[in-house]
Amino acid sequence: MGLLDTNKAKARKTLSTKRRDCQTYDDAYAYFQYNVKQWAKYEDKSEMPIFEVADGEVCLSLSLHQMPLYWGVEKTGGETVIKRYDTATKALVEKRREPAIKGQPLYPCGTHEQGWDLIQALARTEDADFKEILTRAAAAMVNIEAELDDINEYAEVLYSENSDAVSTFGAWEDKDDAGQRFSAKKQQKKSQYKQTARRRLGYARATDKGTKQV
8 A cells, every 4th residue: 555545535626605595593693794704894984885874963874685684663554455466367466465664774883983883793602692683584585585586577667668768778688788797877767667566566675754954
């Protein structure tokens, strides 16, 4: 027998990046911890994508993928009717009902430094209140893919019904910028229809109302 044990030889492994679906608390917390490591690379804390200034206050504003993370929720009374577009009847039909709420995605944190300290503390040690927040968000993530499909499907229907939009930008899926990509104007138009679809299907988020002097 020689100096080498060839049975120990191993092939290289190619790793692909897979985004966590965050449909459980454990998955959502691991995703949060991963993001904290990415945010730590910022030299200027004020440039971190976790802060928003509201009413003159520095606030933490987090998300699971593209879904805002609610630090708290306020029940506003009544129900929200969630709908979908039925291709057979070409009409909106009720999908489910859920309690009407107003989400609170902003958490005043004093300064950017204080906010970052809090985020790091939450990443180091599991906190009961933060666990409740992430658990609630993870439950919502279970339906998010289906909801996005419903929104996109109905947005395409609304867009296709507008002959001016179709004549200007082509069909919903057509790339109008030299056949290679969607132009900025078409992306904006599609975004407008997605917002309209989101509203009509019952996914519009309730917010506080106010005015801004300009």
